[in-house]
Amino acid sequence: MSDWAELTNGKRLKHLRGSDLTQQGLADAAGLSLALVQKAEQDRGELSIGSLLKLANALNTDVSVILGQQAPRRGMNQDTRAAVRRLSDAVHDSALGAWDGIGEPSTLGELSAAHDRVCASYWRGDYAAFSELVAKVLLEGRARHAQATGHERERLGSILASTYQFASSAAVLLGQRDLALGALTSARRLADSSGDEVLGALLESTLSWIYLRSARVPKAIAVAEQAALRIEPSFSRSPRPQLLAYGRLMVSAAVAASRRGDAVTADDYLSQAHAAAARLGRDEALYGTHFGPTAANTEAVGIAITLGDHGRALQLAAQTTLPATMPKLARNRYKLDVALAQCAAGLHDQAGDTLIEVGLDAPEWVRHQALPGVIGKRLARVSTARVRSISELIGVPLIN
Template structure:
């Protein structure tokens, strides 16, 4: 097979479909029309993000693979394969209690420090170091958890829940949904045992995101709705952690609703998230989850883009200020939304500059995102040479 990035999108879809699945079968599995599949494989027209998600789910792969930014697993970079294997081994061995030869595990204080480093690394998008920290906390934390009692066992359970949550988020980002669902199952169990409803709610927000990445949009909405209903605050007197969790869940529901074109629901959920953010008053990170006024503002831009309202997205972006303290990954995810809106408004030079900013700021993370490929195809209509230069500069294949 030719270099994966050198194939067209249509050829990648055809290759992933293989000889065992007909075009009609793929259309039925993805819930799209046969005509859409035929046009996609013939590279006629552009696929929407929603269609890409549905096709990726039916083909049991990731959107980034279809777009050529990420090769099928056997073609992944060695560093990515190593990171995934490390996370997979830790998730399964931790759950099975297989830690022979581990030695004396770290103390609760040491594991808590490692957990903080783990989340900081996650939000920087550095997956090699992140996988090492996840493996350390899951294996050593699980070993100590089995022998612990009382307060120590309770705190270790919370540390492990958060680590499984991070493992799930990382796995789905790297296209490994089965591993993500396995990790989030362990996170849910431990979060429920912790007796902390806020922690349990934030785990559900990650589950909603996994469903969204898997093109299970109705389920993503339902999970976020259900968890939000269980923790819905009284805005006049709710504690800050409860406001943060509720707001994060409302964002998850709004984003998922926007992906299925449900403007009314997306606006309603977003309004609730904005109310929680306003009451919170500042951006905060709790249990590895980021939320506050900045989140509400930047996600509103992404929701407008998903709904096809690119003019509104750019107007919102013009009034959105990004604080210096904003975490790297949310900042760059927002910039990708802005770049796509700029493309749709034919502001191609600005879109190209925005894409370059993202690629240089978060080089590991951007390789596993779908939007750079979508933006690259839009920009290629104006200048394929410019897109190839951008690809070389940021190290991400954008067009065949």
């Protein structure tokens, strides 16, 4: 909320506690008295540093948020805040080499299987399971990596780098930019030490996305373009992993170019992405990153929308078939783009139906997206009653 800093500490505490936690529940979780929590929410006296730390820990937030120095993430419930805290602890503790488990850390095979579950939970938008799995892989993986040699060490380095990349991507979605950059820094070091050139290129795609989300568009383009040049394939004989990484980087560059309204450059990059996808011939995934004909086609829809060509976007969407294997979050991100184009074309009923599909399919993920609110405001110009009905159905406030 924009006026977060203008609230009192007590009002901020009450807001953070929300309706899913009573004052007594907060007191119990923080190890404080009910009377102290009641006085704090009523702004009756100053809280000690010790009490602030206990309250922040119980609310899965930071002291800076309680004090109004930093606003909370919109729509983040208790479970998601807990997931963010676990994710942050895992990223930082693993980088510092902290693992206090009993016995030996998990084996390479066990960590590889856990990494696969990290990928699956990320693409489902299941942040609770995701954060727990990330913590396991990073903390135990770093401990195992410190002991390993040769091929095992290289393989563990790739698994860890990919897991840090997922942690970075999730942090971006949850509005934690500094955590995203911290996780990606660890990922790049591990990828460099493992000698995995393709993984290193995929990490640059994530960095480009972070810059794009931070409105640093020229930097986003430059990062993607430079990484692509380093692995630019010969389309007649390049390995498939190289084609996948190159195509994903070209998509990143095309999306960023479209954000600054450069249709010609965006189209050039997109053409390269389509060429890589055509050479692959099918959708593939590497280290949990997906690319192929479906990704090239769906990203083309989003780019057309960004450039203001909504008719073209809907035409491309009509020609695009989503396979059952498409990850849930990728599918729903694409559907939000389609809903936006439907709004712009005056297809308000269709846009509302598309928004409902997304909200019901990925209820936790959609709360952290900006587009539902944009679409809701546009639909409200036609019918506020319909928008309020959609809000109630998907559990996301779309208009005030």
